[in-house]
Every structure is written in structure tokens, then in C-alpha cells.
Amino acid sequence: MNEKVEKYIKEMFSSNREVMSNPTCYVYDLEEITRRIEEIKRFKLNNVSLYYAMKANPNMDVIRHVLSHDTVSGIEIASVGELNIARRSGLDSDLRVLFTGPGKTPIELREVIRSKIRFINVESVVEAIRINNIAENEGIDVVDVLLRVNIDYFLDGASEYMAGMSTKMGIDQSRFFEDYEIISKLKHIKVCGFHVFAADGVLDYEVLLKYTDFVFKFVKEAELIVGKVNVIDFGGGFGIDYTKAGRTFDTKAYFEGLDTLMRKYSFEDKEFILELGKYIVGSAGYYATRIVDIKECKGMKHIVTAGGVNHMRLPIATDRKHPVYIIKMGIPKLYEKQIEVSNETVDIEGPLCMTEDKISWDEKIQSASIGDIVVLTQSGAYCYSASTLWFLSHQLPLELILI
Ligand SMILES: Cc1ncc(COP(=O)(O)O)c(C=O)c1O
Structure with missing residues (x-):
């Protein structure tokens, strides 16, 4: 120790x-948090944005410390309760917030639409319709969203799975085009990209890269229908070692591999969001x-x-x-x-x-x-x-x- x-x-x-x-x-050792963020800063690509998934640790001093680093673009929240904690911790603008979660209530949606967060990660057609109705009632022209898709890929080697199997998260890839047809007709919804978080606690960077390759293929295909998107939100997933062996996620190799994939698909002009929790504070x-x-x-x-x-x-x-x-x-x-x-x-x-x-x-x-x-x-x-x-x-x- x-x-x-x-x-x-x-x-x-x-x-x-x-x-x-x-x-x-x-x-909580703040120096260690700084080391983790510095590690990302050292290797990350210019088009990668780092958000802190505050569900990992909503302690106010921890959030304040994480936000004190310029490398961190903002916070990923899973409830309005988290948004309020983030605000009390000194978050300077709601525009630095992403909201993900499979059961957002209409009241929560209204709160984040009124306060204009950056993206709501939409998890279903019902949610998209609710957002559209709220925007209509509130006189808000457009709400920027990412569509969360449960991609048909099982990313073997994680500690917990959110997608790649039957779960409540996101829109199933097999329904995506059918659901998109409905969403695309909602006049207050602007689809800026996709959210594809699939699994937590992955220590082997290659596992994440293989999944990313699959995701990029899906995005290329989807763009033929949806049009060009600017954002791919990958979610979290960088693991930490829970044994005394002390293995670490190879951040350098991960970003090198990601760079290769960006070039392969000509995605260098898209923003690639990471919402990391465990890696930053675990x-x-x-x-x-x-x-x-x-x-x-x-x-x-x-x-x-x-x-x-x-x-x-x-x-x-x-x-x-x-x-x-x-x-x-x-x-x-x-x-x-x-x-x-x-x-x-x-x-x-x-x-x-x-x-x-x-x-x-x-x-x-x-x-x-x-x-x-x-x-x-x-x-x-x-x-x-x-x-x-x-x-x-x-x-x-x-x-x-x-x-
Ligand atoms: C939507 C979303 N983003 C990011 C994370 C953070 O994941 P991790 O702690 O593995 O980085 C989670 C964790 O459950 C999540 O649900």
C-alpha cells in the first residue's frame, strides 16, 4: 500500500x-486522481474529450478536484440529484453536462432541458418524444441529443455489461433504423451523434479497441441514413486491477490504437467522448x-x-x-x-x-x-x-x- x-x-x-x-x-488521495488525469492528458488525441462519470464517486471534494483539471471537459450525470451535487461542487456551467440513464423521469428531463445541458443521451423513442413535447411546451427550439444504441457486440473481458446483450440500456441496434424514423420527425430534437457505452472494468485496451472498430462500422452505416454526426460518446470502461498484481490500463497503447481507427474510418473530425469513472477515482x-x-x-x-x-x-x-x-x-x-x-x-x-x-x-x-x-x-x-x-x-x- x-x-x-x-x-x-x-x-x-x-x-x-x-x-x-x-x-x-x-x-481519497487527490494526488492519485491527478496522476490518472495527467496520464490521459499525456496521450489523448485532440478530438477526444474527457468527462467524469460522477456516479463513480460523488464526493464534493473529489468532484471539485477532478473539475480543477483543464483536461476534464465536464461531468456525466445519471440523475438530477447528481446535477445538483455537481453544481454545488463548483461546476461553472450546465453546458458541461451530459445526462445518461435508462429511466429519466419527465420532471428530470424538464429540468435539464430548461437549464440547457450539453447533451441528453436518449435511451428510447418514448424518451425522445417526451423531450420533444417538453421543448414544445417550454418554447425551446432544439434540444441536442445523442442516441444511445445497444450495439450487437459482446465485448468479452469486462466486469459488468450494459450492452451487447439484452439490457434496458439504449435502443437495440436491431430496432435502430425503425426507431430513428420516428425520432427524426421530432422537430425539437437534434441528433448530434451516438452513445455506445457497453461495459465497465476492462483492463485490456485491445478489448475496447475491437469494440470501437465495430462501433465505427455501425456509425458509418448509420450515417447513410442519419446523415453526418459529429459526436461518438464511448462512455466509460477503462478498468483498474483489483488484485495485488498492480496491472494498469495501457493508456498510451489505447490512444495509439484509437488514432489508427480514427484514420481508418476518417473520423478525425468527430468528437470522441470518454465518460470515465473508475479509471479516474478507483x-x-x-x-x-x-x-x-x-x-x-x-x-x-x-x-x-x-x-x-x-x-x-x-x-x-x-x-x-x-x-x-x-x-x-x-x-x-x-x-x-x-x-x-x-x-x-x-x-x-x-x-x-x-x-x-x-x-x-x-x-x-x-x-x-x-x-x-x-x-x-x-x-x-x-x-x-x-x-x-x-x-x-x-x-x-x-x-x-x-x-
Ligand atoms: C453511461 C455511463 N457512462 C460512464 C460510466 C462510467 O464507467 P466507468 O466507471 O467504467 O468508467 C458508466 C458506469 O456505469 C455509465 O453508466
Whole structure:
């Protein structure tokens, strides 16, 4: 684990009053976020725009920090609630916002149409008709949209799939031309391009490039009917490594490959949008929680921590473990025979009254005692906000910002 972060967590759990009374927290390392954005800046092509998918981590300080980089063109939101957080975090213009999501309500649509965001990513004919009706009622001439298409391509090698199979996202490619005929007649809708986000958590850049090739072929074909479009929104998908092997997404090779594809299809004049979440903030986050008990039961040891799936649901929900580290705190034993862990395989579980409350499992631990801190790294994306925070009404984890 990063030494600076380890030292900070140890200090917080030793001397910070708030952490000592509520011993679970997320730590976000802003320097790491900067490193990720700088990496994109170094290699990205001129026609690529980077947006932050704030669903990955809607912490205000994190959003503010992400937006402080010129490389970031704006924010991708999935609700008006996110839009309001982004505004409170200092977003200077709604024109820097893209809105995606399969169940936008008419009220949400009216809000973003009135405030004139950059693009609404339209997911169905119904949604397009609603947007058109709202624009008509509001006296708004034109709403710029991208059409989200569920492309007929299964991009093998991701951790979660949004498309390439039967899902609720976007318009199925097989229906696209039929649906487009209806959409094209809506006088307040301007189709500026396509949105094709298909999968999350792809570590191998070649997998994304193969999918991009397929997408570009679709766009070429679609342009024969739709006319020339200026924007292809690829969505997110750059993965991070959840093992201790520390593999990274090869950003340089990815953009080199993308450049080749742009030339192959003569798409250099189109804007290619990336809406990245996990890649920007995933490796910057740490979940830390104190060990409150260690038990031995029917031949196996259980480490019980102050926080569980109420704070960190994703590992068990997606059957994907995070790297685990133990910070030794040297807390005296309560009694002589108090159980400790020494070079053993254990489960690490929270305080909830359900056995699936595990933040890690089958984990080989060198040494752990009551009072030590369990740290799960790679916890900056889809962790805090994707947890069952109110279940059993425990305190919420603190969110600490490491500058
Ligand atoms: C529409 C959309 N864009 C972007 C993202 C961000 O994806 P990632 O975190 O994999 O970069 C998501 C994630 O679910 C999404 O639904």
C-alpha cells in the first residue's frame, strides 16, 4: 500500500477524535486522481474529450478536484440529484453536462432541458418524444441529443455489461433504423451523434479497441441514413486491477490504437467522448475500518470489523475482492488468551446480523489483532455510494481527503 496513505490512516485512527469515535472511513488521495488525469492528458488525441462519470464517486471534494483539471471537459450525470451535487461542487456551467440513464423521469428531463445541458443521451423513442413535447411546451427550439444504441457486440473481458446483450440500456441496434424514423420527425430534437457505452472494468485496451472498430462500422452505416454526426460518446470502461498484481490500463497503447481507427474510418473530425469513472477515482480510494473482534468458530477464524457491507457492498455483490492490508496498531489485549490471526486464511466481516456481511473472504492474513485497521485499496469508485448505507442504522463512514 502507498506509504503516505498508510501513515495518514494510522495517524487518523490514533489521534483524530472523529475517526476514533466512528472507526470506519474512506480516504481519497487527490494526488492519485491527478496522476490518472495527467496520464490521459499525456496521450489523448485532440478530438477526444474527457468527462467524469460522477456516479463513480460523488464526493464534493473529489468532484471539485477532478473539475480543477483543464483536461476534464465536464461531468456525466445519471440523475438530477447528481446535477445538483455537481453544481454545488463548483461546476461553472450546465453546458458541461451530459445526462445518461435508462429511466429519466419527465420532471428530470424538464429540468435539464430548461437549464440547457450539453447533451441528453436518449435511451428510447418514448424518451425522445417526451423531450420533444417538453421543448414544445417550454418554447425551446432544439434540444441536442445523442442516441444511445445497444450495439450487437459482446465485448468479452469486462466486469459488468450494459450492452451487447439484452439490457434496458439504449435502443437495440436491431430496432435502430425503425426507431430513428420516428425520432427524426421530432422537430425539437437534434441528433448530434451516438452513445455506445457497453461495459465497465476492462483492463485490456485491445478489448475496447475491437469494440470501437465495430462501433465505427455501425456509425458509418448509420450515417447513410442519419446523415453526418459529429459526436461518438464511448462512455466509460477503462478498468483498474483489483488484485495485488498492480496491472494498469495501457493508456498510451489505447490512444495509439484509437488514432489508427480514427484514420481508418476518417473520423478525425468527430468528437470522441470518454465518460470515465473508475479509471479516474478507483485507485485513489481506501476503505479503512477497525477490527472490533476476532473469533474462532468451528475451525475457522472470523475478523469482525466496525464497518461491513453497509459501507462496502460491492465486493460481495459482485464477487470481486479488493486487495486487503492490515495496519498494526499495537492495542493491548483485553485478556491473555484473546484470539489473534497469524498466517491464516480468514473471512473479514462487518457488524451486521447477516452472514453475507463480508468485506473480504478466504483472505490469507499474516497478522491481525483486535484494534488493528483493515484497509481495502482500490475503493474510490462505486464503493461508498453503492453501499446499503442505512441498513441497521450504523454511523456513516467518514470521508477524508488526503491532499
Ligand atoms: C453511461 C455511463 N457512462 C460512464 C460510466 C462510467 O464507467 P466507468 O466507471 O467504467 O468508467 C458508466 C458506469 O456505469 C455509465 O453508466
